[in-house]
Amino acid sequence: MxxxxxxxxxxxxxxxxxxxxxxxxxxxxxxxxxxxxxxxxxxxxxxxxxxxxxxxxxxxxxxxxxxxxxxxxxxxxxxxxxxxxxxxxxxxxxxxxxxxxxxxxxxxxxxxxxxxxxxxxxxxxxxxxxxxxxxxxxxxxxxxxxxxxxxxxxxxxxxxxxxxxxxxxxxxxxxxxxxxxxxxxxxxxxxxxxxxxxxxxxxxxxxxxxxxxxxxxxxxxxxxxxxxxxxxxxxxxxxxxxxxxxxxxxxxxxxxxxxxxxxxxxxxxxxxxxxxxxxxxxxxxxxxxxxxxxxxxxxxxxxxxxxxxxxxxxxxxxDAPDPEGLLLEEVPPKVTITFQDVTLSYAPDRPPALDGLSLRAMPGETVLLTGPSGAGKTSVLRILMGFRRPDAGRVAINGRDAMLLRPAELRRLSSYVGQRAFIFHDTIRENIRFARPEADDAAVEAAARAAQVMEFAADLPQGLDTPVGEGGFGLSGGQAQRVAVARAFLRDTPLVLLDEPTAHLDPGTEAVVLDALRRLCIGRTAIVATHARVARNAFGRVLEMQAGRAGAPRMAGE
The missing domain is CATH 1.20.1560.10 (ABC transporter type 1, transmembrane domain)
Incomplete structure (x- = not known):
């Protein structure tokens, strides 16, 4: 050899x-x-x-x-x-x-x-x-x-x-x-x-x-x-x-x-x-x-x-081979997400991140994934964004095997908001337009209003055309996170993936961002990974995860 x-x-x-x-x-x-x-x-x-x-x-x-x-x-x-x-x-x-x-x-x-x-x-x-x-x-x-x-x-x-x-x-x-x-x-x-x-x-x-x-x-x-x-x-x-x-x-x-x-x-x-x-x-x-x-x-x-x-x-x-898979003819208006006995391991010497996980998220439904760190919440989002492939089990979108799609096609279906929004050195308007570069000004402004960006942008010298520094210099953490939510509104996909979207925010800012996220999830399939107790009470069905498995579902507030 x-x-x-x-x-x-x-x-x-x-x-x-x-x-x-x-x-x-x-x-x-x-x-x-x-x-x-x-x-x-x-x-x-x-x-x-x-x-x-x-x-x-x-x-x-x-x-x-x-x-x-x-x-x-x-x-x-x-x-x-x-x-x-x-x-x-x-x-x-x-x-x-x-x-x-x-x-x-x-x-x-x-x-x-x-x-x-x-x-x-x-x-x-x-x-x-x-x-x-x-x-x-x-x-x-x-x-x-x-x-x-x-x-x-x-x-x-x-x-x-x-x-x-x-x-x-x-x-x-x-x-x-x-x-x-x-x-x-x-x-x-x-x-x-x-x-x-x-x-x-x-x-x-x-x-x-x-x-x-x-x-x-x-x-x-x-x-x-x-x-x-x-x-x-x-x-x-x-x-x-x-x-x-x-x-x-x-x-x-x-x-x-x-x-x-x-x-x-x-x-x-x-x-x-x-x-x-x-x-x-x-x-x-x-x-x-x-x-x-x-x-x-x-x-x-x-x-x-x-x-x-x-x-x-x-x-x-x-020299890595180009990703293989099918292409979407068009993005469906609604999606149903199904995980059936899905397992995923990152290394042979570590416990599996997902160990026979089964869940279903229907169109218009928001599913909260909660549990301790390492329970597998983020791994679910990575699979749905095409960054990981399960070792076994089946992941389906609208009843069809999602893993037959190219990873880039999976990402066409979803909008993602993580813990910290990365803001580029540009205007607020262009940072929002980053989610859909061909969008016109009217669409960008509508997304900014939906995410409550206009509440603070109106007080800035040039409104949405105010430049900000690399990494969000000039914006608070909550303002940067609202820009990220505006990107998700502008992207307008049937699937919303949220990973600790209100982490590191104070209670007042957290409430503002959660209100924008609730409106973002209306009519869309949403999967939210979070530890925040306030978020557990703000969304629909809660799945408690432990060691890569999901417990019995319960409704928010229970």
Whole structure:
């Protein structure tokens, strides 16, 4: 059986190959421009060879050749700028596509993806940033490293066959050097990325939990642990750079060997008895042009190693199969939810979250799920939102197996209000419109009135168009929760899922939010997971859950 590391390398190689095919059309312009630069370099070398031979009294060149060489220099500079822009465009396009795909996969997985927030952030940001060099520099450099030297060697061979063979022989040693240094560089790069991911994830998670660290007086201990992780990243980064310097030094040694070989071959040029001085100078001047694409490839080779390390981490996410299932032709106006002997486990060594749960929620009915933490209330909501699949049993919507639907289709049926509403840095109006981006202003305002958002928005400087900060800065907890309820009104789905919607609210605000939630649930199927005693008295049927099972139903207030 293949070990995890070879499997990861194979998945990374497959991912890079697939993305390279997708970027083929964007990679062609920088390669063609690069070949144009090489051709200009060959022509310029020939003109300079004639000028130098004229200075030696062995040719007849003048101002025309000098002017042409200057024009070629300017042209090469312009082509270099155009090539850089084309490479940047290819890299940005690849990053944009990869980031959109990765983010979509993370959104589709939702809470089912148990990676820490910091790790997810590192995947979408650092890992995809590390892929840019592969598309912007490595792939064009790899193609030019094959075509450019061949073009220069062919031009050299036309003037002097032995000189062309010397250049080709030195060029063939470049892949050998890259292979030797690449073995260690690949491992060092992979370990560096692993250290970077650990540090990024740890830092972000600890920043989010900073109040808890301070509360338990653990800030100094955690700072020490973060320092150790940062030192590990420093050491691994220096190992990668050490291998890169060795590779660059080997490339310079090859250039020196090529120059020395050609100088020895054309030694008669110095003694004054060379039969073709222009050809001799031409071949010597072409050495930089021959090795320029190879040097660019050597410099970009480490971009490929970094990309392989990043692709190994991204492949499990990007190569995950697309969710299977049926699509809804339309959202039904009413739904009946049925759980029949449903079981769900999150880990083999933990008790089941749901253990033979059976319940039914009819259209227009609100079912309260109560019980201690860990009783399985939130697991019911996760199944109905498509974030979890039951291990056994049947979940039905209107009598049909709900698990045959794609997870995204399940989410089309429901509106969700959790414990804390996340508010984006935008206006209150746009935060409500987030639930249904195509909604017009009239629909947004109607949802705001239904959720009693207008009660506080009317006193704000710009009403619903008042901007608020990231995370709800500028709004109280109750006001932010009413914005979340307004989103549910705007979404207008037949199923409403509420998870501790009044947690962390004071009694006065809780009453306001509960009143809005009661009106939201009218005419809809609603399932509410809550500990709040006030909520138990505000809704309909109550199911007391214990260890993943539901007790006998009772009416609110009993």
């Amino acid at each position: 293949a070990s995890p590391e070879p499997r990861a390398e194979h998945a990374a190689a497959a991912l890079l190959k697939r993305e390279a095919r997708a970027e083929r059309s964007r990679l062609l312009p920088p390669v063609l421009i690069g070949l144009g630069i090489v051709a200009c370099g060959i022509a310029q070398a020939f003109l300079l060879a004639r000028l130098l031979a004229t200075l030696l009294g062995r040719a007849d060149a003048g101002w025309a050749e000098l002017a042409a060489a200057a024009v070629l220099a300017l042209l090469m500079a312009g082509l270099g700028i155009a090539q850089e822009r084309a490479q940047l465009a290819a890299g940005e396009a690849a990053k944009s596509r990869l980031r959109a795909t990765a983010f979509a996969r993370l959104l589709a997985a939702g809470p089912a993806d148990d990676r820490a927030v910091g790790q997810k952030s590192a995947l979408v940001v650092e890992r995809i940033e590390a892929m840019e060099g592969y598309f912007a520099r490595y792939l064009p450099a790899a193609m030019l490293a094959l075509l450019g030297p061949l073009l220069v060697a062919a031009a050299t061979s036309v003037m002097d066959l032995r000189s062309g063979l010397i250049l080709l022989g030195c060029g063939l040693l470049v892949p050998v050097i890259q292979a030797i240094t690449g073995i260690g560089a690949a491992q060092a790069s992979r370990r560096q990325f692993a250290a970077l991911q650990r540090l990024s994830g740890r830092f972000l998670d600890r920043m989010r939990g900073l109040p808890v660290l301070v509360l338990f007086n653990q800030q100094q201990a955690e700072a020490t642990r973060l320092g150790a992780a940062a030192d590990e990243l420093r050491r691994r980064t220096m190992r990668v750079l050490r291998v890169a310097f060795v590779s660059a030094g080997a490339m310079e040694l090859l250039i020196a060997v090529a120059l020395a070989s050609l100088a020895y071959h054309h030694g008669a040029l110095v003694r004054g008895g060379h039969p073709e001085p222009v050809a001799a100078l031409f071949t010597l001047l072409l050495v930089p042009a021959f090795f320029a694409p190879l040097r660019a490839f050597s410099a970009a080779y480490h971009e490929q190693l970094s990309a392989r390390g990043a692709a190994a981490d991204l492949a499990p996410l990007l």
